[in-house]
Amino acid sequence: MSMPTSRDVARLAGVSQTTVSYVLNGRGNVSDATRERVLGIAAEIGYRPNQAARSMRTRRSGRIAVIMGAGIESHMQLLAGASEVAQQAGYAAESHHIDGTPDDRGERVLDLAASGQYEGILTIAPVPDELAAPVGSDCVIVPAATFDAELHSMGPLADATLIGTFVETLAAAGHRTFVHIAGPDDYVSARARAAAYTEAVERLGLRSLGLIGGSWGAETGRRAILDLPAQDETIAVIAGNDDLAIGVLRGAAERGWSLPDDLVVTGWDNHEFGAYTTPAITTVAMDFREAGRRAMRRLVAALGHTTPPPEEQGLMRIVWRESTGELPTAG
Amino acid sequence: MSMPTSRDVARLAGVSQTTVSYVLNGRGNVSDATRERVLGIAAEIGYRPNQAARSMRTRRSGRIAVIMGAGIESHMQLLAGASEVAQQAGYAAESHHIDGTPDDRGERVLDLAASGQYEGILTIAPVPDELAAPVGSDCVIVPAATFDAELHSMGPLADATLIGTFVETLAAAGHRTFVHIAGPDDYVSARARAAAYTEAVERLGLRSLGLIGGSWGAETGRRAILDLPAQDETIAVIAGNDDLAIGVLRGAAERGWSLPDDLVVTGWDNHEFGAYTTPAITTVAMDFREAGRRAMRRLVAALGHTTPPPEEQGLMRIVWRESTGELPTAG
DNA sequence: TTGTAGGCGTTATCAC
DNA sequence: GTGATAACGCCTACAA
Numbered sequence: 001m002s003m004p005t006s007r008d009v010a011r012l013a014g015v016s017q018t019t020v021s022y023v024l025n026g027r028g029n030v031s032d033a034t035r036e037r038v039l040g041i042a043a044e045i046g047y048r049p050n051q052a053a054r055s056m057r058t059r060r061s062g063r064i065a066v067i068m069g070a071g072i073e074s075h076m077q078l079l080a081g082a083s084e085v086a087q088q089a090g091y092a093a094e095s096h097h098i099d100g101t102p103d104d105r106g107e108r109v110l111d112l113a114a115s116g117q118y119e120g121i122l123t124i125a126p127v128p129d130e131l132a133a134p135v136g137s138d139c140v141i142v143p144a145a146t147f148d149a150e151l152h153s154m155g156p157l158a159d160a161t162l163i164g165t166f167v168e169t170l171a172a173a174g175h176r177t178f179v180h181i182a183g184p185d186d187y188v189s190a191r192a193r194a195a196a197y198t199e200a201v202e203r204l205g206l207r208s209l210g211l212i213g214g215s216w217g218a219e220t221g222r223r224a225i226l227d228l229p230a231q232d233e234t235i236a237v238i239a240g241n242d243d244l245a246i247g248v249l250r251g252a253a254e255r256g257w258s259l260p261d262d263l264v265v266t267g268w269d270n271h272e273f274g275a276y277t278t279p280a281i282t283t284v285a286m287d288f289r290e291a292g293r294r295a296m297r298r299l300v301a302a303l304g305h306t307t308p309p310p311e312e313q314g315l316m317r318i319v320w321r322e323s324t325g326e327l328p329t330a331g
Numbered sequence: 332m333s334m335p336t337s338r339d340v341a342r343l344a345g346v347s348q349t350t351v352s353y354v355l356n357g358r359g360n361v362s363d364a365t366r367e368r369v370l371g372i373a374a375e376i377g378y379r380p381n382q383a384a385r386s387m388r389t390r391r392s393g394r395i396a397v398i399m400g401a402g403i404e405s406h407m408q409l410l411a412g413a414s415e416v417a418q419q420a421g422y423a424a425e426s427h428h429i430d431g432t433p434d435d436r437g438e439r440v441l442d443l444a445a446s447g448q449y450e451g452i453l454t455i456a457p458v459p460d461e462l463a464a465p466v467g468s469d470c471v472i473v474p475a476a477t478f479d480a481e482l483h484s485m486g487p488l489a490d491a492t493l494i495g496t497f498v499e500t501l502a503a504a505g506h507r508t509f510v511h512i513a514g515p516d517d518y519v520s521a522r523a524r525a526a527a528y529t530e531a532v533e534r535l536g537l538r539s540l541g542l543i544g545g546s547w548g549a550e551t552g553r554r555a556i557l558d559l560p561a562q563d564e565t566i567a568v569i570a571g572n573d574d575l576a577i578g579v580l581r582g583a584a585e586r587g588w589s590l591p592d593d594l595v596v597t598g599w600d601n602h603e604f605g606a607y608t609t610p611a612i613t614t615v616a617m618d619f620r621e622a623g624r625r626a627m628r629r630l631v632a633a634l635g636h637t638t639p640p641p642e643e644q645g646l647m648r649i650v651w652r653e654s655t656g657e658l659p660t661a662g
Numbered sequence: 663t664t665g666t667a668g669g670c671g672t673t674a675t676c677a678c
Numbered sequence: 679g680t681g682a683t684a685a686c687g688c689c690t691a692c693a694a
Binding site for chain 2: 002003046048050051052053055056059061063068070071073075076077079080083084087092093094095096097114115116117217218221222242243246247249250253271272273275276277278
Binding site: 006017018025049050052053055 | 687
């Protein structure tokens, strides 16, 4: 009871196998009657084209590798969006989880590209910036987040403009002393956020206690607060993500600082827990699934040598909560 | 500059293409000298077997679909472990993210099985219990967590015995009033935890305020606490996971209840945030990545008609923290 | 509008 | 030990 082939369909429909192929691929000129008959038979016997045979003939594997790191929660949503678009475009998306440094990953990615098994590779976890597919392989490597040639961040993942909004809004509310707790600078998004922070602080002439951090983990946020010299005015902490922010909350509690009087803090990602801490964390809600879709659309477009659809903005919005004293009533 | 084929290797090595195939697959009797020469040439010119051609000939796609739901963070780790094992076993793991009810997923899974594209399907997100591959397809469907025929939970994901430990330990510490906030009973793990809770409470003759819940979300935990009638003794809350537990924390804060005097709570999953809430959440740390490996090993074993390696226990351990008053000093 | 024929790169069955 | 040779299921000139 093996799978029916296009020959079986042809036989049952009383046509040649070529005609079946034409019908299924929409090529050639097939009469409506024939087309309908073939389609009917195919559906009836549950014919499914054999991908392996098709790949062999077309020399296109139809496979895309998605490179994931370990443990970043939002990557799961990104993968979901990416694999959704890949499937719609007729590609199979395989996830590869590669631990280690960006260089480690870069090596593995190059090997995957050289393997000839994949038409494209989407890197969600960070890889070295100048990673290009090896010569002789026509595998397209597309990072989910990048800078363009002029160091403007590209793609929704690297859009850090709302960091500026955080700083501006808090400054307008009277805050003068800021500090940024950044993610690892392997990440384009972390670099973009740090850059946006620096720009805003300098532009507004605010006092900055500097950029600290270097990981996405809560302990880094806690440590940062514990290590801060005592302050006589409220500190506004711009954390790179919600994990760092909850660490900040913990550090503040351990120092006996209360929010929002001694300290205010913003996060990023809108993880569910942030709405249930006390105080709840002001953050940026981002549609990761859609971001994953867009990244994969860029890759698919590159594979088809078409231009990707323009990326309308609007994937992010600020959620003001108790950790900043719930600021913007209007706006 | 297309990829070299086994014919190229054969020509360069001065042997027949058949011999190259023998060398690469370890079949037939090939002399050491020949083998070494072939292997040398293959490595030199960067030969990689063409998967599509191989699949076509062997009638094995080498592909496994992994069914994920939306938004459960730990699924990411499970996938990482599963895809690791799949790759080692020579399979390509493709993740499919299917939203909706278990029934929705079941339908899609059946379709995937019938498509003939996959040799196996690993379901991480819940699907209907009695899901079996359609006749005529030899696609193996293996759930990551299941009950066996006698309703004992199978697989590390469904092991809820530590719920019993929570209840026993808290009872030994003097707690008499318990309540369980359960996850959605689509999940084998949620059902297993609820069952373990009920068993322990009855066995020890404790007072139970019942089983409430029905989702994994923090809001459910918060709501549960807000809806609880006022109590004159400490309530011990056994939450189905850390998200529920942080919701409990929030609800308690809103009611002005303080921990661990008015309420104690346990979570499950050891999400990072749980160590940084105030109070930090007592929970169960589980090696999801290893759990994913084991699940995939079961599937791979089923595909190869071998018996899976025995699953030593020891994937979980309790992490006592402030939300229970840090109980077990010894043991 | 439809059919014939050849080949994609591999594995497997035979001979030698 | 090694080598012809025939599929596997599909696509696509080219012929009819």
